Amino acid sequence: MENRVQTSLIALRRILRATDLNARKLARATGLTTPQYIVLSIIAEHGEITPKGIATRAGVGQATATSLLDKLEARGLVTRTRGKTDRRIVWVAATEAGHETLRTAPDPLQEVFASQFEKLEDWEQAMIVASLERVGAMLNAGTLDASPLLDVGAVDRKN
Template sequence: MEDRTQSSLIALRRILRATELNARTVARATGLTTPQLIVLEIVASSPRAQPKDIAAKAGVGQATATSLVDKLEARGLVERTRGEHDRRLVWVTATEEGRRVLESAPDPLQHVFSQQFSKLPDWEQAMIVAALEKIGAILNAGAIDASPLLDVGPVDRR
């Protein structure tokens, strides 16, 4: 039984380490955190986006999305504009510099995971989700707020 415990802990450590290494690779290549890169990808994927839509697509709260957009805007990677007819609306667009950063950026780990995971049969996906949820429960992590971004540390580092 100890062998299974040890094997499980090694597998968890490998997952954590892969996440950490990918976050460092993304940061070295782009100067961005993984959540910032994901938000930049979301913004660049359409002509313009609203903060609430960015938050929904990134799986984070609107305040977190706004903070991430603030950081991207400060770096000149996105810009905000007000709606012409309704000044309450805010639109976020990627700048040319933001698009250049995306072109040179490595794939965030969640893209690699999503591509591989989606190729699995439904029963295997369900089994993996159940096992991961059980691991979370074993680690008393059920109440921890988490977004679907594979990154180390908080999504919005201040």
């Protein structure tokens, strides 16, 4: 019994460590946190998108999305413009520097995970989801707010 507990804790630690190492690799290569990278990716994918659309796609609150946008805009990676027909709407677009940052960035861990996860049979995916949800519940993490990012720390933290 003790051996399974230790094996489980080691597996959890490896996951946390892989997440941390990937975040550091991304930060060294781009100067971005994982959440900043994800937001920039969403913007580039859509061409133009509203902050609310970004928040929805990233799975974060609008205040968090705005904070991330402030950081990306300060670095010259995105621009914000008012709508032409409705001045209340703000559109966000990636700059050329933003697109270049994405082109040169290493693959984030969640993309690596997603590509491998999608190759699994449906029943394997369901088992993994159930197991991860159970582990989260065992760690009393069921009520914690979390976005679909493989990253540690606050989503809108500074580098």
